[in-house]
Amino acid sequence: MRTVLMVAEKPSLAQSIAKILSKGSCTSRKGLNGACSVHEYTGSFQGQTVRFKMTSVCGHVMSLDFIGKYNNWDKVDPAELFSKAPTEKKEANPKLNMVKFLQVEAKGCDYVVLWLDCDKEGENICFEVLDAIQPVMNKGVGKDQTVHRAKFSSITDTDIWNAMNCLGKPNRNEALSVDARQELDLRIGCAFTRFQTKYFQGKYGNLDSSLISFGPCQTPTLGFCVERHDKIQSFKPETYWVLQAKVFKGKDNSLTLDWNRVRVFDREVGQMFLNLAKTSREAQVESVSKKEKTKQRPQALNTVEMLRVASSALGMGPQHTMQIAERLYTQGYISYPRTETTHYPENFDLKGTLKQQTSNPVWAEEVNALLLTGINRPRKGNDAGDHPPITPMRAATEGELGSDGWRLYEYITRHFIATVSQDCKYLQTTIDFVIGTEAFSCIGKTLISPGYTAVMPWQGIALEEAIPVCERGDTFTVDEIKLVERQTSPPDYLTEAELITLMEKHGIGTDASIPVHINNICQRNYVTVENGRKLKPTNLGIVLVHGYYKTDAELVLPTIRSAVEKQLNLISLGKANYQQVLQHALDIFKRKFHYFVDSITSMDELMEVSFSPIAATGKPLSRCGKCHRFMKYIQAKPSRLHCSHCDETYSLPQNGAIKLNKELRCPLDDFEIVLWTSGARGKSYPLCPYCFSNPPFRDMKKGMGCNECTHPSCQHSLNSLGIGQCVECDSGVLVLDPLSGPKWRMACNKCNVVVHFFEHAHKVQVAQDSCDACDASLVAVDFNKTSTPLPAGETQHTGCVFCDPVFQDLVELKHATMRHAMHRGGGARRGGRGRGRGRRGNPKKPKDKMAALAAYFV
DNA sequence: GCAAGGTC
Numbered sequence: 001m002r003t004v005l006m007v008a009e010k011p012s013l014a015q016s017i018a019k020i021l022s023k024g025s026c027t028s029r030k031g032l033n034g035a036c037s038v039h040e041y042t043g044s045f046q047g048q049t050v051r052f053k054m055t056s057v058c059g060h061v062m063s064l065d066f067i068g069k070y071n072n073w074d075k076v077d078p079a080e081l082f083s084k085a086p087t088e089k090k091e092a093n094p095k096l097n098m099v100k101f102l103q104v105e106a107k108g109c110d111y112v113v114l115w116l117d118c119d120k121e122g123e124n125i126c127f128e129v130l131d132a133i134q135p136v137m138n139k140g141v142g143k144d145q146t147v148h149r150a151k152f153s154s155i156t157d158t159d160i161w162n163a164m165n166c167l168g169k170p171n172r173n174e175a176l177s178v179d180a181r182q183e184l185d186l187r188i189g190c191a192f193t194r195f196q197t198k199y200f201q202g203k204y205g206n207l208d209s210s211l212i213s214f215g216p217c218q219t220p221t222l223g224f225c226v227e228r229h230d231k232i233q234s235f236k237p238e239t240y241w242v243l244q245a246k247v248f249k250g251k252d253n254s255l256t257l258d259w260n261r262v263r264v265f266d267r268e269v270g271q272m273f274l275n276l277a278k279t280s281r282e283a284q285v286e287s288v289s290k291k292e293k294t295k296q297r298p299q300a301l302n303t304v305e306m307l308r309v310a311s312s313a314l315g316m317g318p319q320h321t322m323q324i325a326e327r328l329y330t331q332g333y334i335s336y337p338r339t340e341t342t343h344y345p346e347n348f349d350l351k352g353t354l355k356q357q358t359s360n361p362v363w364a365e366e367v368n369a370l371l372l373t374g375i376n377r378p379r380k381g382n383d384a385g386d387h388p389p390i391t392p393m394r395a396a397t398e399g400e401l402g403s404d405g406w407r408l409y410e411y412i413t414r415h416f417i418a419t420v421s422q423d424c425k426y427l428q429t430t431i432d433f434v435i436g437t438e439a440f441s442c443i444g445k446t447l448i449s450p451g452y453t454a455v456m457p458w459q460g461i462a463l464e465e466a467i468p469v470c471e472r473g474d475t476f477t478v479d480e481i482k483l484v485e486r487q488t489s490p491p492d493y494l495t496e497a498e499l500i501t502l503m504e505k506h507g508i509g510t511d512a513s514i515p516v517h518i519n520n521i522c523q524r525n526y527v528t529v530e531n532g533r534k535l536k537p538t539n540l541g542i543v544l545v546h547g548y549y550k551t552d553a554e555l556v557l558p559t560i561r562s563a564v565e566k567q568l569n570l571i572s573l574g575k576a577n578y579q580q581v582l583q584h585a586l587d588i589f590k591r592k593f594h595y596f597v598d599s600i601t602s603m604d605e606l607m608e609v610s611f612s613p614i615a616a617t618g619k620p621l622s623r624c625g626k627c628h629r630f631m632k633y634i635q636a637k638p639s640r641l642h643c644s645h646c647d648e649t650y651s652l653p654q655n656g657a658i659k660l661n662k663e664l665r666c667p668l669d670d671f672e673i674v675l676w677t678s679g680a681r682g683k684s685y686p687l688c689p690y691c692f693s694n695p696p697f698r699d700m701k702k703g704m705g706c707n708e709c710t711h712p713s714c715q716h717s718l719n720s721l722g723i724g725q726c727v728e729c730d731s732g733v734l735v736l737d738p739l740s741g742p743k744w745r746m747a748c749n750k751c752n753v754v755v756h757f758f759e760h761a762h763k764v765q766v767a768q769d770s771c772d773a774c775d776a777s778l779v780a781v782d783f784n785k786t787s788t789p790l791p792a793g794e795t796q797h798t799g800c801v802f803c804d805p806v807f808q809d810l811v812e813l814k815h816a817t818m819r820h821a822m823h824r825g826g827g828a829r830r831g832g833r834g835r836g837r838g839r840r841g842n843p844k845k846p847k848d849k850m851a852a853l854a855a856y857f858v
Numbered sequence: 859g860c861a862a863g864g865t866c
Contacts, residue, residue, distance in 0.1 A: 010864085010865060010866085035866060059863075060863065063863095063864090064861095073859070073860085078860095092863095092865090096865095096866080117864085121864055124864090179859085182862075184861090190860045194860095197859080213861080217860080217862065218862090326866085510862090512863075512865080513863065513864090514864095517862090535866035598859075640859090816861050
């Protein structure tokens, strides 16, 4: 029997499609990567009985990058990234082992049906899949017969079956347009990012951003925020005047009227109208009109709308919202949360979905009423052909979802109920008045039926004060009429919800990537999120955008992406050659880049105003090994040490702080050793600022502290302070933190494991000898006479922290250690342990720490 | 260390 491999874009779709095509009779198993499943069933394909294997990838299989040596920022001129630097496709997520997985499943298959999403990215993934599997597939059927593409526009029985019965071929041109987009984004983004980062970071000490990035999506996104900032800055308030009239008729029927001219910008003119109005003490009712109005129920929910509401009403950022939504999805509470579609599929079980919500006390009343009277037909929305709109999938309670999870679920559910509810109906009454020659009016609203606003009360009609019943010809007495002076007010900072709308409108990013871009400009410190999720640009963000405006406004305008995409579209339509379009676009941006580099001083002029030169930043901390003067510690991101005399900058580990370390010096370069610490309770280790960037030994890499240094005799090195193999990770060594007393501890030099031991000991030292049982270095401990925990009042003891029974109660975390050892099956997994032992050249590394531990603790 | 696009 022949086998047909079918591949979808994500595991959830593979499952849905397999269920439809197998009519629910498929068997499922997990693939070797643990992320993808394989669903198998027997069916018919092109007139023969075959075995179907439906599986999926997880988005892109491959991603584009420069070949290794072009990723060295110090050795590569960013200009080379436009043409010289070759690119290669790497596995997008090596952990998933996607190529291997696909090959294992494709081996022995005769046909492949590609069920990737029906957009350009999906078309591109088709070819990534084909590149992986074609070498291992059976060659029995003709090449033309092997590969098929299913084109579907929604995940419904009819659509999926139609697609299966009407298979086509993958579209090479569409895939190529994505290849071109990837290469352009990579080359342009990286070239500009590296250039500006290096240029400005080398010059200013307080930029407070470890990366000064540029990208065709993130930069225009920032542009929107700065544009609003500029409007606020350049806003000049204007004074205007308004006629305000208060009238009454009988008791309790006092009304404030709106002037039909709204406002005037000239005081004299306003005064004239006031005088004209004041000729009468009465307000005549000219007309009374009543109109029934409706407020439409919402369309079905898609991702972007969910993100907008989450930001503006729930105060949850897009990135966070998507994380919560994904959790709700994988737990089965809501449908797939990444969709552009706002139209329910024809066979969508609206009633069934609604019925699940009858038990929830919060909205049971509305739901039951709706089921009783019958649901309303949802409004027509847009079917983008990707996934159904976001809906609840089963009932939930606040307790089981947690705070934010519940708030999002509650919104999604209320939105869903609203889409099948009636519109909100209200009566709008307008009364037109005349006072003297001036016209005024007053509007009142009364609710006819709340409709969907019963479940979305925040959209309910604001009921203004009831307006009196009256008719044409009635007169009211003017209580007060006056000219009021007001000022126009500036716009506020852009809200996140407004930004999402702008990005969507200009085609910046996609539903899946919009949260990423917004997150980027926050993390890079270009904008900060203020109260009410308003986005306020920082000095850095403002200077960058103004700098682009000065040199080449296209770099920041939202049109930059759409212009490129227009060209790319020609590739996908087969109207332009892939190579030519790519070359042409690269040429243009290469010129833009060189122009930008040549004009960088004009952006620099703006930088100078807001930021301080690196030599003027930071506090003197430790001495330079070359000139022996004090270097300055710059705390702003990226934190570093700068020697203004030598004009050298030394990088430091990030996400922590640096302290002085007793004026000790590195024996290799004479630089003063500093102490890095991750926080009060975290780990710390000494490091030499010079060795950190210039590894002194061949077996060391950039970015290593003294706790990884293989110096044979220095008192700070791994060799002197290393105790034994880490209890958690494969490659790390637990190293004594010599300055941690009296709360002594050892910390892994690779992972985050910290082991506390010998609290209040007076001295803790690593001894020369090793443990016979586990090969760990012995530790010599010295306690105070009065408080020693050692047996028989001993003050000193030397032993193995893992094996010595005397130390058993003095080493913390050993229960975690033991659990860990047993959890992992003790020594059973130790086969690969020996891997870097000899190579790292650590003579004190135990042979088999885990086995020793397991034996000891059992 | 960099982009943007998929998705886990």
